[in-house]
Amino acid sequence: MDSTDSSPRRPDAALSWAVGALVLIAALGLIWLGDSEVPAPVGRGGSAPDFELPLLEGDAPFVLSEQRGRVVLVNFWATWCKPCEDEMPSMERLYQALAPQGFQLVAVSVDQDAAEVARFRDRLGVSFPIALDPDQSVSRLYQTQGFPESLLVDADGRILERYVGPREWALYEPRIRSLMAQGS
Numbered sequence: 001m002d003s004t005d006s007s008p009r010r011p012d013a014a015l016s017w018a019v020g021a022l023v024l025i026a027a028l029g030l031i032w033l034g035d036s037e038v039p040a041p042v043g044r045g046g047s048a049p050d051f052e053l054p055l056l057e058g059d060a061p062f063v064l065s066e067q068r069g070r071v072v073l074v075n076f077w078a079t080w081c082k083p084c085e086d087e088m089p090s091m092e093r094l095y096q097a098l099a100p101q102g103f104q105l106v107a108v109s110v111d112q113d114a115a116e117v118a119r120f121r122d123r124l125g126v127s128f129p130i131a132l133d134p135d136q137s138v139s140r141l142y143q144t145q146g147f148p149e150s151l152l153v154d155a156d157g158r159i160l161e162r163y164v165g166p167r168e169w170a171l172y173e174p175r176i177r178s179l180m181a182q183g184s
Contacts, residue, residue, distance in 0.1 A: 042143045043162055048074070048153045051138045053108065053131035056117055062106050062131045068157055071179045072104040073169075075150040076139050079111050079120040084148040087166035088124045094169040094176070095128040101180055105129070110136045110147070152176070155183055 042049060050065040064072065075091060077084035088107075095105045105128045109117045112134045121130055133139055142151065145164060152161040152172075160179070 042141070042151075042159065044159055046159050048072075048151065048157050048159050049141050051141060053133055053138060056109070056114060056121065056130040056132060058129075062129055064106075064153070065157070067104050067153075069155050069183075070102050070104045071155055071176055072106065072153040073150055073176075074142070074153060075105065075107045075148060076133075076142065076144045077107055077109060077148045079109070079116050081147040083166040085120075085124070087148050087169075088126055090167065090169040092124070092126045092128065094173060095126075097173060098176060098180070099128075101177075103176060103180060106131050108133050108138060110134070110139050152179075154179060 040046070048064060050063070052061045052063045054061050064074070073091075073094070075087075077087075079085075091105060091107065095103070099105070107126070107128060108131045110133050111117050114132055114134075117130060117132065131138075142149075148166055150163040150167070151159050152163070154160050
């Protein structure tokens with residue numbers, strides 16, 4: 001290489017090439033995103049996405065659309081989640097108080113091990129249905145942010161509320177009773 005080479009160097013040529021490559025990658029990404037379905041936000045006022053999950057016990061799966069005409073609380077949880085454990089007795093009391101009048105509660109476990117879920121249920125003495133979502137497909141469908149997270153669904157299948165974090169469900173019993181009385 002001759003040190004007397006006087007050809008002009010363009011230090012910005014590499015930068016221009018890099019910017020061009022980034023623009024191309026971004027354009028391809030937008031095309032790809034435009035072709036894929038971006039799910040609509042799942043929240044208050046929207047339709048609760050239907051799902052079917054096996055139950056911890058029983059032959060028939062839990063199918064949300066089969067609950068039309070009933071107020072439903074869908075709770076996402078895990079056995080390793082201490083706030084979930086703390087919330088379970090309150091949910092059991094709510095279920096015992098309102099299930100005879102047609103209220104439904106389903107606790108959707110995202111755990112991998114059904115036997116562990118059964119031991120958890122037995123230890124806490126809960127009787128409401130527990131659905132199994134080990135691949136978290138329904139949890140993702142509902143765009144959960146963490147556990148516990150619950151959605152109150154009216155008799156028409158609309159989401160009335162999203163509750164993030166544990167609750168003392170006795171505080172919500174009057175509202176749920178009112179919804180049940182209205183049939184919505």
